[in-house]
Amino acid sequence: MNAITFQRLNIFMTVCQQGSFNKAAELLFMSQAAVSQHMQTFEAAVGNKLFIRSPRGVSLTPSGKTLQAYAEQILPLVAEAERAVINVAELKDESLQIGATPGLSVYVIPQLLSQFQTDFPNINLSMHTSLTTESIEKVLTRRYDFGFVEGHLNDLDLEEVSAIDLAPIRYVLLVSPEHRWAGRPSIKPSELSAEPFLFRLPTSRSRRWMELELAKSGVEVNNPVAELDSPGAIKYSLFSQLGVSILPDYSVNRELDRGELVKLDIEGVDLVRPIKLIRQKDRILGPVQQAFLDMF
Numbered sequence: 001m002n003a004i005t006f007q008r009l010n011i012f013m014t015v016c017q018q019g020s021f022n023k024a025a026e027l028l029f030m031s032q033a034a035v036s037q038h039m040q041t042f043e044a045a046v047g048n049k050l051f052i053r054s055p056r057g058v059s060l061t062p063s064g065k066t067l068q069a070y071a072e073q074i075l076p077l078v079a080e081a082e083r084a085v086i087n088v089a090e091l092k093d094e095s096l097q098i099g100a101t102p103g104l105s106v107y108v109i110p111q112l113l114s115q116f117q118t119d120f121p122n123i124n125l126s127m128h129t130s131l132t133t134e135s136i137e138k139v140l141t142r143r144y145d146f147g148f149v150e151g152h153l154n155d156l157d158l159e160e161v162s163a164i165d166l167a168p169i170r171y172v173l174l175v176s177p178e179h180r181w182a183g184r185p186s187i188k189p190s191e192l193s194a195e196p197f198l199f200r201l202p203t204s205r206s207r208r209w210m211e212l213e214l215a216k217s218g219v220e221v222n223n224p225v226a227e228l229d230s231p232g233a234i235k236y237s238l239f240s241q242l243g244v245s246i247l248p249d250y251s252v253n254r255e256l257d258r259g260e261l262v263k264l265d266i267e268g269v270d271l272v273r274p275i276k277l278i279r280q281k282d283r284i285l286g287p288v289q290q291a292f293l294d295m296f
Helices: 004-020 021-028 032-046 062-085 102-107 110-119 132-140 207-215 231-239 253-258 289-293
Strands: 051-054 057-060 097-098 124-129 146-150 160-177 197-200 224-228 245-248 262-266 274-278
Touching: 004 032, 004 062, 021 051, 051 132, 057 062, 062 224, 062 289, 097 102, 097 110, 097 132, 097 289, 102 110, 102 124, 102 146, 102 231, 110 207, 110 289, 132 146, 132 160, 197 207, 197 231, 197 245, 224 231, 231 245, 245 262, 274 289
Parallel strands: 097 124, 097 146, 197 224
Antiparallel strands: 051 057, 146 274, 160 245, 160 262, 160 274
16 A cells, blocks of 8 residues: 555645644544544554644644655645646536635626536535625635635735736716716816715725725715615616716626616726635645636
């Protein structure tokens, strides 16, 4: 029996990266006891201790460091070989978990997933709606293979995250066709200050971003009439003429074409954010994950 197997190397490297059996177990969807037992069996098979165990976690012995150096070459090479020879379209019982922020999960990502499903009909594809911080956390714990989020992430700790900018999102000021501004091409920023305004929830990163961007133009919205959890909820409030709002253009293109909403420019204010695709930086991608990433 071979002492070094792909499964043992994979578990070993996950423990190395996480610095503890418990954190590795979470990523591998195993119990801590199972991970610990696998590593004890591995150490017995190679005849050397690989880890120094302590209450604060684990560190590598000299033998462990030697094995780590080889594993860092072997595992990516095995994954590369799999990606080179495996026909993803013929795979069965494989899955892909995607997370996306509320607006993207409704208006943007389904089109991308539809194309992937057409190309690879046997892959079980699952999309989940979650806020930015939750998407990042679940990408890092591998509950999601990828996440789609909006906006710059400079205020978050993203040392373990790889992010790709996909497309810019333009945010637009919206009113109902009956609103007194509906016949105008634009408004002055100061006119927003006292206008009844429909906001996202205070916990929403898009709301905080919007308030900061408006503040740069000297605008402080002083009359919030509703705080809602999604672009869809805000749209229905706009239909009911409860106030005005600013939403990403992808969420209102159909309503604008139908004349159900009207968009206006805010003079001197350009509200643009990127869509980002995020994944765990040090995760070795399998054939299914690579096929999805290749779409971008």
